[in-house]
Amino acid sequence: MNLTPETCYKALLARDPRYDGRFFTCVKSTGIYCRPVCPAPKPKLAHCTFVPTAAAAQKAGYRPCLRCRPESAPDSPAWAGTSTTVTRALRLIEEGALDEGSIEALADRLGLGSRQLRRLFTRHVGAAPMAVAQTRRLLLAKQLLHQTELPVTDVALASGFGSVRRFNETFRRLYGRSPGSLRGRGGADTGKAAGPDISLLLPYRPPYDWQAMLDFLARRAIRGLEVVDGQGYRRAICLGADIGEVAVTHAPAESALRASIRFPRFDVLPGIIARLRRLFDLQADPEAIRYALSRDERLAPLVQARPGLRVPGGWDAFEIAVRAILGQQVTVAAATRLAERLVDRLGSRVPEGTCSPGLDRLFPHPEDFTQADVISVGMPGARAAALVQLASAYREEPRLFDRRHDLDETITRLRGLPGIGEWTAHYIAMRALQESDAFLASDVALQRVMAIEGRRPSARELLAMADAWRPWRAYAVMHLWHADAASTGTAFQKENVDAALP
Structure with missing residues (x-):
């Protein structure tokens, strides 16, 4: 410290x-x-x-x-x-x-x-x-006691005990009182059965650019799997054999996001919360990021304009990897259409009444990817083969997307997967693995914003410029994408310049 x-x-x-x-x-x-x-x-x-x-x-x-x-x-x-x-x-x-x-x-x-x-x-x-x-x-148990009406038995299970x-023993040893005594009205446990939703506040360090986060997710939302509207973000989730839903809105007065979680099992709640923290980048320290990036005179006005910009994460690393491959050489809109067709073709349907209106699909599991079904979505055979091989590799190694000892090792590991080049590897590291220093040096939008007198820097030159931005280069990517969108009128057109698949 x-x-x-x-x-x-x-x-x-x-x-x-x-x-x-x-x-x-x-x-x-x-x-x-x-x-x-x-x-x-x-x-x-x-x-x-x-x-x-x-x-x-x-x-x-x-x-x-x-x-x-x-x-x-x-x-x-x-x-x-x-x-x-x-x-x-x-x-x-x-x-x-x-x-x-x-x-x-x-x-x-x-x-x-x-x-x-x-x-x-x-x-x-x-x-x-x-x-x-x-x-x-x-x-977490204390938060559940304060913010929900879950019975103490369910609180114990949901918090990982x-x-x-x-x-009860641990709680009494630390607090000197029973868990139920922390609740109001004399501290008695409500004894109520759990409702369909658990609502919790997930704090962040302000400022937080909530609108930028919603805009990013909205442009990539897969119909049936996700819904993004003026209120917030919703999606259907599947953990093991169980299906549920998460909904996230902004609670600026509390410097937090409010997460409503509907799921049949309480024991997976810590994992769901961890995924939501990653998805919405709630661990970021804007002050440290601002200090580091503002030392570059090209980035300083961008950071000043959007001091609360976050790096949107992903619910699932395999899902992000699939979507990254789908988006190679195409725009965000085209990639999203491909993803929707993939989910419609390969994904399971959500049982009626399980989720709120608009959520009726699940993202396909790795075992759902077959060559014939993926090709039927409408993409080149080589790219379909890459997705099938990626799914096969993930089935064989469930820890395929674990972070490695450092960013270079993580990128090398990802580049060893079929259909994944330098750009795609850094994109996966940035969004799925929370690598704050991931950097898309070959991204055309970044090169366009950093052009000097009309000349765009090469990937090697851009890497050299970005060395001073470590360890927050992923946040620089977000600022440069926003700057490019504002100057060109595009909506984060993904310009993945990985080499074409063999």
Whole structure:
């Protein structure tokens, strides 16, 4: 954490929202840890210890504040600045890797030993991997208790606890009270059965360019699978054999997005939330991105015009990879039409009454891709073969789209897949894997915006220019795409210049 105790204390006294989630204040005299924006009276500096993560605070024995609710703070950018291995591990933990799996299994997935993983977490996060996982479970449980009427049994399941008994024991040890006591009116559990939807606030660090996010998703929305309107974004989802729906709207007063989740199983809720955070890029730190990109005089006015621009992610990495191949050498509109035909031809129908009107299709599973069916969608045979081979590779290796140790290794791995060249690999890394430094150097729109006196830079020259934008080159891509759309009147015409498929 590049913040001195003095700086943290000044931010605490000012209740500066720019520092929300950047650090947490542990108050020695009360044993409680808080966000910088906490409305409680401020302690003396001598009574304060500042840590970068909620997990570090809880490891040190501090309890979460019931007034500022640390679970509602944006994810700490301190985690985004850790080693690549720790960043990958945190993402897997967020997806539930330690809810049922072991530290050893997580370490093996990351390609290192469990002892080394623990050392990295202690150094970069201030807490062990299991402590991070437990903190996430507890803070999600607390959020569910405050924001929903789920019975405590369902809250325990939805937040990743294996049993209600363990949930109650952990909660009492940390908070000194029962889970149900955190609810209003004396704290009794409502006892109500769960409704069809769970509604939660997913915080972000402002500013957030919600309209730009909606516009991007709207141009790529697949009819039957997704709906984007003036209110927000909806899509049908399928996890395992179960089908449901997510709907996301903007709650600017709370600096959050409101997610309504309708799904028959509660135990997958952490994974659904993790996907939504990736899809809407809720972990971004606009201030850090603005500072880095504004040092370039060409980018500075673009960043000033859209300080809250995010990199839209994807619900599923395989889906993004398929759509990226469909979009090679064609416009966004043409690629979306192909995707709609693919979903209509290969995707399953949503049972009637499962989702809201307008959502009646699911994106095809990898096993649904056959050469004959894909060709019938109406595309060149080579491209259809690439999609079939991609689906086959994903079936054989479910972790095909895991992030690697660094961006170069990730790109090399992706380029080894059929039909995926440099542009497509970086596009997948940017949208599906949250690689903030992915960069589409051969993109014609980027080259057009960065032209000097009418001469467009080559991919090599553009890469050299973009070196100063690291590690936020993916955000530079979004700013340049917006600038090109504004100057040409296009709507993000994708100009993928990967070599034609063999």
